[in-house]
Amino acid sequence: MNLSLVDLIVFAVYMIAIVLFGVSFSFKKRTSEDYTTGGGRLPTWAIGMSIFATFVSSISFLALPGNAYLSNWNGFVFSLSIPLAAIVAVVFFVPLYRNMQSESAYFYLEKRFGLWARIYASVFYLLTQLARMGTILYLLALPLNVLFGWNIPMIISITGICVIIYATLGGIEAVVWTDAIQGIVLITGAIACLLIILFDMPDGPWQVFDIADKSNKFSLGSFDFDFTQSTFWLILVYGLFINMQNFGVDQSYIQRYLSAKTEREAQKSTLFGSLLYIPVSLLFFFIGTSLYSYYQAMPELLPSNLQGLENADKIFPYFIVTALPTGITGLLIASIFAAGMSTISTSINSSATVILADHYKRYIKKNPTSKQSMRVLIIASSIMGGIGLVVGLALNGVESALDAWWALASIFSGGILGLFLLGFISRKVQSSQAAIGVLCGIIVIIWMSLSPILFTGSFIKYGSPFHANLTIVLGTLTILIVGFILSYFFKNKQAGDNK
Incomplete structure (x- = not known):
């Protein structure tokens, strides 16, 4: 299966434009504070979109529709835990970090428990980001390899290099603004997909609901208090803890709190970005359910090698390639890459900030000049991005x-x-x-x-x-x-x- 020339051009233009847009921020005269927090002057809506884009990786873009296609809406319960975690973040976490006078999330742990706590948290955060970057790069490459025959190491390398270039050179401003653009592209593309599915149904849009309801596709899972199975309550509790971790101790979120002009603006952007994920995740689950109804109504459109439930994560990319108009397909493939790139760029920038604040300033030079700090940030970004790319390549072939x-x-x-x-x-x-x-x-x-x-x-x-x-x-x-x-x-x- 091959993309048309038009789709390939759209995809290539999008990727080149994102990289050039991100790199353009490197031409501004910047301090290390500009690189890590945007000088505390980024607009609320852009920070909120960046928080949202950090939530949505390529794993989400492919896995949420695949999950709904395979089973039901049990996974959507994760999103229902976000409002409570977001309220806690707005009331407690945002004021805490904005009043600390440090760009590091783990400065608080040193003040509270000593240096060991800061070292432990910062080192394990860096290890987590390397695992995250590698996994996203690899999982992004898998369906594209299956659908188009594209070489997995090639996909990982090109995507990784593109993100490393603009995240390293552009700093947090490049990350936030590219995240905002990619978030808009992602939402627009997903809405377009859903509308095409609904209005392509043989008996009209309501056929989606009829078929899905008969298969219990809208279920949120069992309400039993069974913590050995994926019940409603288990996913709700899990989601609450994961989101508390995101808002409370994840450096990439804390940097966005510090990027806003005021505490009030930081709180508004946190609420906007986190709550936006709820309807968008609902949209992705509905796409997966609609695809189930779509291919149940027209099974001849799905090749035999994709009809097994083990191929659920490949159904959405297959639909994008075969059912969307020329040009839109290229844009949607680009949005899949966008979802992964936004998360990876965030990991690169936040990791570099941790290396500067928690290690370089702590052990090597307490009060570096702005020029020295910028050099450390750029080198750290390049190294972390490069290692993340290597981790992605190393995962090739993992079961x-x-x-x-x-x-x-x-x-x-x-x-x-x-x-x-x-x-x-x-x-x-x-x-x-x-x-x-x-x-x-x-x-x-x-x-x-x-x-x-x-x-x-x-x-x-x-x-x-x-x-x-x-x-x-x-x-x-x-x-x-x-x-x-x-x-x-x-x-x-x-x-x-x-x-």
Whole structure:
């Protein structure tokens, strides 16, 4: 299957235009603060679109319709947890970080628990970003390889190099403004796809609902309190913890809080960007459900090699290539790349900021000049982007890159949220008590993440009985509970010794 010449031109022009637009910000006279926070002068709507684009990676673009096509709307429950997490962010997190006078999210952890907490959080954040960049690059290449026969290493390399160029040279302004454009392209393209599906149905748009309803496609999942299955409540709790982690300890979000002109503007952009994800994720789930009805009504349009449910993630790209008008197809393929590029560019910029603020300024030179800081940021961006690209190439041939990403993300980042909440909720927990809590939490996270691999067959009794999505939930709760118990125990012990 091949793209038409027009579609290839549209795709190529879009990619070149995004890179050139991002690079154009490098011609402005900038300080390191401009590079990391845009000088605190970026408009609210652009920051909000950037937050939204960070939510939507190429994994979301392909996986959400594929998930709805395969099963139902259980995954949409994740989006329903966002409003609560966003309110907590607006009320507590945005003021906290804007008042800290540091571009690093992990400066707070050092103030609260000491240097070890900052080192732990910043190093594991960097590892998480490398795993994220590599996974997104690889998963982006898979369906395009299947549909067009494009070489996987070639797709990874071209996409990675394009993002590294504009993210490294353009800084946070390039990231935010390209994110805003890519978010608009993504939403417009998705709406166009849905309208074409609906009005191409043999018996009209309502046939989508009739077919889907008969197959229970609109179900949000079981409402049983069963935490071994993907129930409504499990996904809701999982979503709440993941989104608290995003808003509370993810450097890429904290930088956007600092990029706004005022605290009020930062709060508005956070609400706008996070809440925008809800209707857009609903749109993607509805596209997946509509595709199910579309190919049920016209099964002859779907080739036999894509009819198995294991090919659900390839259905949407296949529809884009075969059913959309010439030109629109190229733009939609570009929007798939846009979704991945926005997340990768964010990871590159936030990682460089962490390297400068948490490591270079902390160990090498406390008060570097703006020129020295800019040099560090550009070198760090290039290195992190390059390693992320190598990780993507290394994943080529891995049986389940998505499962590998989930396991790595849980291990690398699961303990940071618990540590942050421990310090934020209680002023009585001491550094050593927090460290023990984090250690216990990481053990739980590793056990839950790796038990499906390590404890199989006759050793299954040692494995985790819980659903994998509870990994971050139970790991975080372990850190909180252990930290609170230790602080209470030592407080009482100290009181007893003083008598």
